[in-house]
Amino acid sequence: MKTLGYYNGKYDLIENMTIPMNDRACYFGDGVYDAAFSRNNVIFALDEHIDRFFNSAGLLRIKIPYTKDELKTLLIDMVKKVDAVEQFVYWQVTRGTAMRDHVFPGDDVKANIWITLEPWNIEYKQQKLKLITLEDTRFLHCNIKTLNLLPNVMAAQKAKESNCQETVFHRGDRVTECAHSNVSIIKDGIFKTAPTDNLILPGIARAHIIKMCKRFGIPVDETPFVLRELMDADEVIVTSSGDFCMTACEIDGKPVGGKAPEIVEKLQNALVDEFLEETK
Structure with a gap:
């Protein structure tokens, strides 16, 4: 079929x-x-x-x-x-x-x-993403993978109309997640990602990239980070089940990331290898 x-x-x-x-x-x-x-x-x-x-x-x-x-x-x-x-x-x-x-x-x-x-054609080549930011007005149970996705749909549409690929949500200054993925950062060799509280979905790809960081001895910090840290990060990482480890090159029209390509490449290769090995 x-x-x-x-x-x-x-x-x-x-x-x-x-x-x-x-x-x-x-x-x-x-x-x-x-x-x-x-x-x-x-x-x-x-x-x-x-x-x-x-x-x-x-x-x-x-x-x-x-x-x-x-x-x-x-x-x-x-x-x-x-x-x-x-x-x-x-x-x-x-x-x-x-x-x-x-x-x-x-x-x-x-x-x-x-x-x-x-x-589905799974993309193994990791393109650079353009992102926008948007105030997170969703409910307070984002850890539940509910069918109620209208705020995510509207955010995804706004990103498309802005010629971008994804929207980063924030509550006040705190960065939460994206419209249909998780967002993390690398700064000074440390992988930083929001904690899995009620404000984000505990992404499977997020868990796998954390595992890879620990395998390679990359420190992991699971504490909230803010918009200033997002814009100032060495790399901005977007993860989802279909896109293992994407990086951003632009947020709200301003260039970001590109300062830790060796770490990114190591993580990307390891995640793709893991997928190919487990599904061979």
């Missing part, structure tokens, strides 16, 4: 799939999601993505109708059905299907599982 969709046990091409209007995702965005990339039918860092998915659901009191192992088995089986070496693998759970009501439906209403898979 070229693409594959799944909804509560039903399979078809994504474009043929339908969902009930009363799925609570339609009214309230009442659900959580996660996503990963697959190569050679191997989903990279699947255990970490599944753990984050179950954590997000638990924080919203959504009961996933599968165990972790059952969901992993389902995802692994599904990637084998799509005719592509590299795939984008997306899954979400919603609280269920019921008549519109703000309160939770009764215990007889079961959660809904959605899965979509589509071919």
Whole structure:
């Protein structure tokens, strides 16, 4: 198959799939999601993505109708059905299907599982990014990978209209994360990244780059940093599951980074090698 969709046990091409209007995702965005990339039918860092998915659901009191192992088995089986070496693998759970009501439906209403898979060309060449900054007006539970992404959508669109690739959010002076990735900095040989509190999503790629820093003896500082530090950094690093370690060359029209290329190259190569090794 070229693409594959799944909804509560039903399979078809994504474009043929339908969902009930009363799925609570339609009214309230009442659900959580996660996503990963697959190569050679191997989903990279699947255990970490599944753990984050179950954590997000638990924080919203959504009961996933599968165990972790059952969901992993389902995802692994599904990637084998799509005719592509590299795939984008997306899954979400919603609280269920019921008549519109703000309160939770009764215990007889079961959660809904959605899965979509589509071919994807993973970019191993690391381009330089142009970024903009924007005040972070999202809610105070950014650690939950919720379906409610309108602020992120608006920020991503503003970046595109500014001929940039990503938006860096900040609350006052404190830098939090980007619209769909994490942001970190390198200064004086130290890798600095925001702590995984309720203001940022605990990115899987963020965790992997921290692991690589520790492997190479690069000090890691997981404390908040501010806009001044962002602009003055030796390197500005953007990480996500699809882009292992991107660097910024411009923020709000001002040049940034480019002062620690050896560290960046070492991290980029190690992260790509890790991905290729685990998905060979």
